[in-house]
Amino acid sequence: MHLKYHILTLGCQKNEYDSQVIAGLIASAGYTEPAEIENADLIVLNTCCIRNKADVKVYGRLGQYADLKLQNPNLIIVVAGCLAQKDGKRLLSRFRHVNLVIGTRNLELLPHYLEETARTGKRRFLCDMKDMNFEHLPVLRDSSCCAWIPISEGCDCHCTYCIVPFVRGTMVSRTPENILDDVREFVSSGGLEITLLGQNVNAYGKDNPAFGNFASLLTAINGIEGLKRIRFTSPHPANFGEDFIRTMASLDKVCEHVHLPLQSGDDLVLRRMGRNYTTQDFKSIVEMLRKYIPGIAITTDIIVGFPGETAAQFENTLSFIKEIRLDGAFMFAYSEREGTAAVKMKDSVPHNDRMERLNLLIKVQNEITMSKHVSAEGSVVEVLPETVSRKNSDFLTGKTRTRAVVNFAGLPEMVGKMTNVKLLKGYTWGFMGEGVK
Ligand code: 5AD
Numbered sequence: 001m002h003l004k005y006h007i008l009t010l011g012c013q014k015n016e017y018d019s020q021v022i023a024g025l026i027a028s029a030g031y032t033e034p035a036e037i038e039n040a041d042l043i044v045l046n047t048c049c050i051r052n053k054a055d056v057k058v059y060g061r062l063g064q065y066a067d068l069k070l071q072n073p074n075l076i077i078v079v080a081g082c083l084a085q086k087d088g089k090r091l092l093s094r095f096r097h098v099n100l101v102i103g104t105r106n107l108e109l110l111p112h113y114l115e116e117t118a119r120t121g122k123r124r125f126l127c128d129m130k131d132m133n134f135e136h137l138p139v140l141r142d143s144s145c146c147a148w149i150p151i152s153e154g155c156d157c158h159c160t161y162c163i164v165p166f167v168r169g170t171m172v173s174r175t176p177e178n179i180l181d182d183v184r185e186f187v188s189s190g191g192l193e194i195t196l197l198g199q200n201v202n203a204y205g206k207d208n209p210a211f212g213n214f215a216s217l218l219t220a221i222n223g224i225e226g227l228k229r230i231r232f233t234s235p236h237p238a239n240f241g242e243d244f245i246r247t248m249a250s251l252d253k254v255c256e257h258v259h260l261p262l263q264s265g266d267d268l269v270l271r272r273m274g275r276n277y278t279t280q281d282f283k284s285i286v287e288m289l290r291k292y293i294p295g296i297a298i299t300t301d302i303i304v305g306f307p308g309e310t311a312a313q314f315e316n317t318l319s320f321i322k323e324i325r326l327d328g329a330f331m332f333a334y335s336e337r338e339g340t341a342a343v344k345m346k347d348s349v350p351h352n353d354r355m356e357r358l359n360l361l362i363k364v365q366n367e368i369t370m371s372k373h374v375s376a377e378g379s380v381v382e383v384l385p386e387t388v389s390r391k392n393s394d395f396l397t398g399k400t401r402t403r404a405v406v407n408f409a410g411l412p413e414m415v416g417k418m419t420n421v422k423l424l425k426g427y428t429w430g431f432m433g434e435g436v437k
């Protein structure tokens, strides 16, 4: 029997990958037909809880699902991911129409409990923060050219604002053999580009020196024939030394892009965030990256309104951003996360000030991004088209090696084929281009 399912993914790339695992797992319980939410027999909401906004989104969605359950009493609703891990039982008691709440380290149990729920109607929450065997879980990829490859689970950093270690546990690296097997298997099915995933991706192997380190892993993966592009996200600046940058520069498949979260451009704020580097350290990484890897794009994450951040400290972030001129940034207003160290810090920044700072920072960074994109107009770059554009089916959407988004006119059969594209016009989101012979 082919049952219909709908998976909605919120949050980061790791969650997108986990949703591919979820799709693989539920297939064994008969859910093999993707469907619109209204027609589904099973809805899985794969959640994020990085900021309060993410929580609110999930709670809002779940409220809406009550109606769907009224229309179809046999509908099974599962909440998975980080918010499921954080709020577990609370979700089950607040939303009577939710059947299963399954945390980040319990995914492998999903098929078993789905069957039980379908048979008996039992409602459960499975949110143990235990060791889980992440190997050999089925993955249903949604692209044949690009894949996420997790190299570690969890995070041992103690950034004082961050909930991730609480909901994803301590760091466990996968064995290099298992990672290489995954990449080889993907490449043998025609895959061209991989993105290595870890909450602190360059801390790879610190929990088990027999695995080598991130540089040795990248080097081994670079040797896989047929693979064209290697990306990784997200590294921590504290482990990002000159040796590593040299290795990166020497590996032809490693793309010319790094997403390196800065978080603040003020040294005192960085210290209170528990980040273990200074703005000077960050600046020298940026300089080395630009020296060893000409043309590299560097993007970042920044939080404004961290507890105690003064107007002058925010100004430091603004001037640092103007000084180092990164290619792009995700920018956020600080959000209190229960259980983290920052929640107990005094001098909370009023909400309005956070928003004002955020808007100012976005304006400054967007101008920098825009001017960089405009200056790239006219150049010809290699693009890997990933999909037909959602807005206009005559266009394809792909990425450059520097991870800029490029839209250009092309036929659907060009998806997954490296194409040279001339960048015609730059925007803050990326480029409009045209294919060149
Ligand atoms: N408030 C705001 N932003 C946060 N991030 C992580 N935790 C918080 C928080 N409590 C941001 C960081 C991180 C990105 C994924 O989300 O910038 O790099």
Ligand code: SF4
Binding pocket: 010, 011, 012, 013, 014, 015, 047, 048, 049, 050, 081, 082, 164, 167, 168
């Ligand atoms: Fe959200 Fe962090 Fe979980 Fe990713 S790991 S889904 S960003 S809370």
